[in-house]
Amino acid sequence: MEIIRVAHLYYDLMNLYGENGNVRVLVNHLEKQNLKVITDYLSIEDKIDFTKYDIFYLGCGSNESFKLVLENIKQYKEAIKKAIKDNKFFIVTGTSLNLFGKSYLDLDKKNINTLNILNYHSEEVNYRIVDEQDFSFHNLEDDVIGFQNRNTILTDVDELHLFEVIKGCGYLPDSKYEGITKNNFYGTYLLGPILVRNPHFTEYLVKKIMESKNLPYHEYQNEIETKAYQVYLNEVIK
Amino acid sequence: MITAFQIIVNKLITLGCKITKRNGTVLPGTFSYNIRPKVLEKIKYPKYVIGVTGSSGKGTTTNLIAHILKSNGYDVVYNETGSNGIRGITTLILNNCTIFGRFKHDILLLEIDEKHLHLGFRKNKLTHLIITNITRDQPARNGSIDLVYNAIMETIDEQTTLILNADDAGLMKTKLNFKGQIITYGLEKTVDSYTKFKGQSIDNAYCPKCHKKLTYKFYHYGHIGSYFCKNCDFSRGTPNFIGTNIDLKNKTMKINNELVTLNKDILYEAYSTIAAYALTTTIGVKKEEITFALNANTMKAKRGKTYQFNNRHITFLESKNENALSYYQSLKYIIDKNEKVSVILGFDNVSRRYKFNDVSWLWDVEFELLNTSNIDKIFCIGRFKWDVANRLLYANIDAKKIIIVEDLDEILDLITKKTKYDLYTMVCFDMTAILKQKILEANNGNN
Numbered sequence: 001m002e003i004i005r006v007a008h009l010y011y012d013l014m015n016l017y018g019e020n021g022n023v024r025v026l027v028n029h030l031e032k033q034n035l036k037v038i039t040d041y042l043s044i045e046d047k048i049d050f051t052k053y054d055i056f057y058l059g060c061g062s063n064e065s066f067k068l069v070l071e072n073i074k075q076y077k078e079a080i081k082k083a084i085k086d087n088k089f090f091i092v093t094g095t096s097l098n099l100f101g102k103s104y105l106d107l108d109k110k111n112i113n114t115l116n117i118l119n120y121h122s123e124e125v126n127y128r129i130v131d132e133q134d135f136s137f138h139n140l141e142d143d144v145i146g147f148q149n150r151n152t153i154l155t156d157v158d159e160l161h162l163f164e165v166i167k168g169c170g171y172l173p174d175s176k177y178e179g180i181t182k183n184n185f186y187g188t189y190l191l192g193p194i195l196v197r198n199p200h201f202t203e204y205l206v207k208k209i210m211e212s213k214n215l216p217y218h219e220y221q222n223e224i225e226t227k228a229y230q231v232y233l234n235e236v237i238k
Numbered sequence: 239m240i241t242a243f244q245i246i247v248n249k250l251i252t253l254g255c256k257i258t259k260r261n262g263t264v265l266p267g268t269f270s271y272n273i274r275p276k277v278l279e280k281i282k283y284p285k286y287v288i289g290v291t292g293s294s295g296k297g298t299t300t301n302l303i304a305h306i307l308k309s310n311g312y313d314v315v316y317n318e319t320g321s322n323g324i325r326g327i328t329t330l331i332l333n334n335c336t337i338f339g340r341f342k343h344d345i346l347l348l349e350i351d352e353k354h355l356h357l358g359f360r361k362n363k364l365t366h367l368i369i370t371n372i373t374r375d376q377p378a379r380n381g382s383i384d385l386v387y388n389a390i391m392e393t394i395d396e397q398t399t400l401i402l403n404a405d406d407a408g409l410m411k412t413k414l415n416f417k418g419q420i421i422t423y424g425l426e427k428t429v430d431s432y433t434k435f436k437g438q439s440i441d442n443a444y445c446p447k448c449h450k451k452l453t454y455k456f457y458h459y460g461h462i463g464s465y466f467c468k469n470c471d472f473s474r475g476t477p478n479f480i481g482t483n484i485d486l487k488n489k490t491m492k493i494n495n496e497l498v499t500l501n502k503d504i505l506y507e508a509y510s511t512i513a514a515y516a517l518t519t520t521i522g523v524k525k526e527e528i529t530f531a532l533n534a535n536t537m538k539a540k541r542g543k544t545y546q547f548n549n550r551h552i553t554f555l556e557s558k559n560e561n562a563l564s565y566y567q568s569l570k571y572i573i574d575k576n577e578k579v580s581v582i583l584g585f586d587n588v589s590r591r592y593k594f595n596d597v598s599w600l601w602d603v604e605f606e607l608l609n610t611s612n613i614d615k616i617f618c619i620g621r622f623k624w625d626v627a628n629r630l631l632y633a634n635i636d637a638k639k640i641i642i643v644e645d646l647d648e649i650l651d652l653i654t655k656k657t658k659y660d661l662y663t664m665v666c667f668d669m670t671a672i673l674k675q676k677i678l679e680a681n682n683g684n685n
Contacts (some may be wrong), residue, residue, distance in 0.1 A: 018601025192598025
């Protein structure tokens with residue numbers, strides 16, 4: 001049986017809104033492909049080997065947790081850069097997106113160095129962006145839904161966007177684009193269990209993962225997740 | 239002059255509400271607060287102005303304190319309706335003032351919403367503030383627990399004596415830089431305590447002083463427990479008030495070796511009781527007066543009104559959405575009964591405070607507790623029944639036990655057909671009213 005390794009990074013710091021659901025759902029969907037999935041939960045007291053895993057997940061955290069993680073993750077800058085270049089999967093939700101850009105400008109106008117792997121800047125703002133979100137994803141017919149609750153924006157983005165905004169908020173409140181993608185890096189300000197809530201998006205990721213391993217993809221059903229998605233899209237968002 | 243006018247208007251609107259039989263807890267204060275929020279700064283407050291805040295347990299704690307004080311003849315006014323926002327509080331304060339703005343009673347006791355504290359008490363300081371805990375609660379409104387903590391701390395300074403739950407590491411970081419007096423309380427191990435973290439998401443996992451991972455001697459729930467840092471001197475330590483010999487079955491515990499009675503058989507009653515004990519001791523109530531009042535406490539428990547339906551008992555446990563701790567208490571209550579039962583779960587709206595319907599928090603609730611042979615069926619109702627059902631499947635609950643109720647009008651029929659056991663509901667506010675109505679109608683129809 002083919003083995004796939006998942007690392008839930010900083011699981012005990014970046015876990016503000018039920019983010020654990022993303023890893024559990026991803027593992028479940030991969031297991032339906034007859035893969036053996038090994039998941040490691042790693043944090044600042046571990047030595048993280050980025051060559052060992054196929055998929056990395058990083059969730060949303062509070063501003064204080066973000067600072068702790070930023071200090072710690074900097075030691076892995078080159079390893080992460082290489083992992084993204086080598087087409088490893090990164091699924092990044094919520095404030096973790098702010099780790100990967102060039103810099104982070106806080107409210108006191110202090111510029112903090114971030115990983116500087118992807119081309120954008122993060123900026124803290126004195127208001128919060130809180131709302132339900134409805135995005136389109138170019139590879140899928142159905143919308144991607146989710147929730148945002150943040151006080152940072154992205155500026156000077158020079159990377160491919162992940163989503164187009166139908167309803168909600170992009171990099172900036174009036175921006176049409178949201179999220180960052182590069183190779184197999186998928187980053188978004190959507191937070192919480194977005195892979196639970198968007199079974200078709202998860203399916204897309206699973207297909208890509210199978211493709212990257214040169215393995216056949218098996219169709220499978222997600223009836224309940226799909227129903228939940230449809231109710232939310234049609235009754236709550238639309 | 240304006241203050242006198244506002245006080246008179248507040249009293250008149252309250253009277254108007256009484257005459258027209260409207261709820262007058264918030265409306266008068268809304269009017270007063272909106273025209274001049276500063277009115278609260280003009281009041282001559284009594285010697286004790288006590289606040290109780292936190293993510294959960296503040297209402298119970300406030301009621302217990304009021305009970306102890308009143309039983310012992312203290313002249314206390316408190317927001318017994320549970321209206322804990324700034325407008326309800328304004329109504330209460332102005333209605334209890336003379337027209338010259340002097341508060342007429344000896345003690346003002348307030349349950350205060352953690353995000354409303356700064357609206358009323360930034361300038362005039364509370365003399366005492368209890369913080370029960372800060373856990374994940376209404377993230378769309380509160381952001382994160384750090385933001386709630388900061389909002390509370392910005393309001394107070396060393397003029398306020400803090401009474402803190404020491405079992406919450408996130409609160410005990412206050413010790414690092416607060417200059418005023420801090421009094422702490424905490425609970426020792428119970429039969430339900432555990433040593434290995436078992437939830438899905440932990441907060442405050444790291445030492446606030448040196449940022450190394452905290453070590454826990456035991457957990458009560460979530461990040462609440464007894465912890466210490468292996469790297470520095472940060473720890474829960476021994477709280478000033480310590481609850482031991484906690485016997486929920488017989489509803490007793492010892493506080494600093496004094497035996498007291500608990501009003502309910504759940505752990506959070508023990509927390510509320512010890513918080514009330516700590517506060518009342520601090521303001522000079524004698525321990526025999528406190529224990530006398532606690533032991534004679536026959537306050538009606540809010541939790542668990544039971545209805546009869548078709549030879550089954552249906553007990554209503556209300557669970558607050560977006561608050562994993564509130565759900566945990568209901569879940570624990572159900573499984574601790576150790577009887578074969580069925581459960582009704584669900585909601586139509588996430589919140590009654592705001593329009594957002596974020597369902598992320600379902601993944602922070604420990605639904606895994608329902609994965610036991612004592613649970614017969616789980617009925618999922620409301621608009622988000624599919625999200626709830628999906629979460630239950632990920633808790634490894636057998637799909638055969640999960641019944642998705644597509645048409646709420648059929649719920650009672652489904653109950654009759656699918657389960658013969660007693661039921662517990664742990665639905666949110668919006669579903670409670672509907673279910674009660676359906677049961678009453680069905681029962682009346684049968685008579």
